[in-house]
Amino acid sequence: MTDLAAGHIPMMTPNVGATLLQFHRAGTVRILAIAAQQRMKAAPDIPTAIEAGLPGMVAANFNGLFARAGTPRAILDQITQLTRAAMAEDEVQKSLITSGFEPILDSGPEEASGMVADELARWVPIIKATGFKME
Amino acid sequence: MPMNLLGRRRFLKYGLAAASAAALPAPAFAYPDRPIRLIVPFSPGGATDVAARLWAEKMKPTLGTVVIENKGGGGGVIGATEVARSQPDGHTFVFGNTSTQVLVPAIMPKPPYDAVKDFAGVYIMCLSPTCIVVHESVPARTLTEFIAYAKANPTKLSYGTAGAGTMTNLSGELFKHLIGTPEITHIPTRAPRPA
Numbered sequence: 062m063t064d065l066a067a068g069h070i071p072m073m074t075p076n077v078g079a080t081l082l083q084f085h086r087a088g089t090v091r092i093l094a095i096a097a098q099q100r101m102k103a104a105p106d107i108p109t110a111i112e113a114g115l116p117g118m119v120a121a122n123f124n125g126l127f128a129r130a131g132t133p134r135a136i137l138d139q140i141t142q143l144t145r146a147a148m149a150e151d152e153v154q155k156s157l158i159t160s161g162f163e164p165i166l167d168s169g170p171e172e173a174s175g176m177v178a179d180e181l182a183r184w185v186p187i188i189k190a191t192g193f194k195m196e
Numbered sequence: 197m198p199m200n201l202l203g204r205r206r207f208l209k210y211g212l213a214a215a216s217a218a219a220l221p222a223p224a225f226a227y228p229d230r231p232i233r234l235i236v237p238f239s240p241g242g243a244t245d246v247a248a249r250l251w252a253e254k255m256k257p258t259l260g261t262v263v264i265e266n267k268g269g270g271g272g273v274i275g276a277t278e279v280a281r282s283q284p285d286g287h288t289f290v291f292g293n294t295s296t297q298v299l300v301p302a303i304m305p306k307p308p309y310d311a312v313k314d315f316a317g318v319y320i321m322c323l324s325p326t327c328i329v330v331h332e333s334v335p336a337r338t339l340t341e342f343i344a345y346a347k348a349n350p351t352k353l354s355y356g357t358a359g360a361g362t363m364t365n366l367s368g369e370l371f372k373h374l375i376g377t378p379e380i381t382h383i384p385t386r387a388p389r390p391a
Contacts, residue, residue: 064356064385068331072355072380074367076324078243090329093339096367097325112329113339118328119375122294124247125320126234127276129284129387136286140255144319145327147254156250160243162322167197173317180298181311184366188302191369191378194361 065090076122077101078161096120103158123180124162125173134170141169228287231261235290237275239268247322271361272296273308280309283286289318294363302362326367343375350379359384 062080065073066089075081082104084090094110095101096118106188110118126144128137147153148166158166187193232255236248245266252262267275274293279290290296291317301311309315328339336342346353355371357364365382372380 065329068333070331070354070356070385071334072328072330072353072368073364074326074328074355074357074371075364077327081327081329084200085329088332089280092329093336093342095325095327096370097323100263107327108339110339115339115343115374118371119324119351120363120370121325122363123246123297123320124219124291124293124322124324126251126289126318127279127292127297127315128286128289128298128318129279129282130314130316131284132286133284137318139227139318139353140289140318141287143255143258144251144321146329147251148321149241150254152255153250157247157322160246162243162324164322165320165360170317170319173320174312175317176320177297177311177315177317180294181302184298185302187366187370187373188299191373193303193366194371 074120076161077104079103079159084132097120097163099163101163103161103163118181123176125176127169127173137170145169177182211390228259230260230287231263232286232289234262234264235275235279235288236264236266237268237290237292237296239267240266243324244291244293251291251321271300273300276300277308280314284316290313290315299361299363299366326364328371346377346380350377353377353379354381354383356383356385372377 062075064070066084085092092107094113095107096110098119100107100109126140148164154164234248234252236245238244248264254265255262267278272293276290276292276296279288282288297311301307301309330336330342336345355368357368368382372378
């Protein structure tokens with residue numbers, strides 16, 4: 062981030078956090094677009110890449126709970142219910158937004174597994190096309 | 197079965213539980229019956245860790261203690277593998293992310309787990325989007341202007357990330373792929389921080 066702010070590198074594709082938004086507000090750097098389906102609660106004035114003319118430019122990290130396959134459905138449902146109740150609290154949402162996250166209020170077992178399937182379907186061809194390698 | 201093999205205490209616990217479960221119409225298991233473990237597959241102190249601790253704190257009144265175990269390493273694969281091999285009894289969860297649940301298993305030649313078959317999704321708590329950001333000296337006010345500039349000057353451009361193999365790296369590669377400028381150079385600016 063300091064390399065970008067100092068002009069040593071012209072461009073970055075980082076996660077959107079508080080420090081980056083400060084540099085953006087100060088005019089040192091310019092966030093041209095957010096790589097997400099929706100605008101961010103922490104920066105509602107910045108357009109998504111989709112809005113700005115580059116459909117497909119969606120690259121967001123998700124965070125969430127996963128259990129071992131075969132865990133009883135009643136347990137998954139109970140955890141989902143408790144997590145939804147927690148996520149409905151303002152204080153929880155604020156705390157996540159401050160840490161640079163977009164809280165998700167209506168997830169669950171289908172949504173979580175669906176997210177993995179969707180992301181695999183989206184990234185595998187890109188990984189192959191770009192010859193992307195792990196460090 | 198000889199009692200010394202099964203163990204008297206275990207027989208009393210599981211044998212009687214099984215007997216009473218068979219006799220009752222409703223499920224008779226108590227959940228949870230011991231502290232829940234939440235494996236955070238990254239080192240402590242990162243944003244992922246903050247979100248995981250917040251969840252654990254909120255579960256405490258109903259589920260009791262949630263023990264957080266930070267098991268970093270291998271892009272999160274070490275911690276996630278432990279959950280992929282745990283008992284499917286709801287007492288072990290991984291606070292996974294796109295790396296552990298999607299990218300690492302897709303990229304590794306021989307991943308230690310199957311992202312789809314070995315896990316049950318429970319809840320995606322939050323997203324952390326990436327963005328396209330340029331230094332103020334770059335002559336582009338909008339994304340459309342920047343795409344035109346990048347296509348005209350691809351060899352002049354480089355982009356920085358938190359490190360090779362991270363989502364920020366993939367985001368940059370996606371951008372290059374979408375606008376057709378493979379010449380833009382990737383510069384890993386520093387070692388990856390805790391996710």
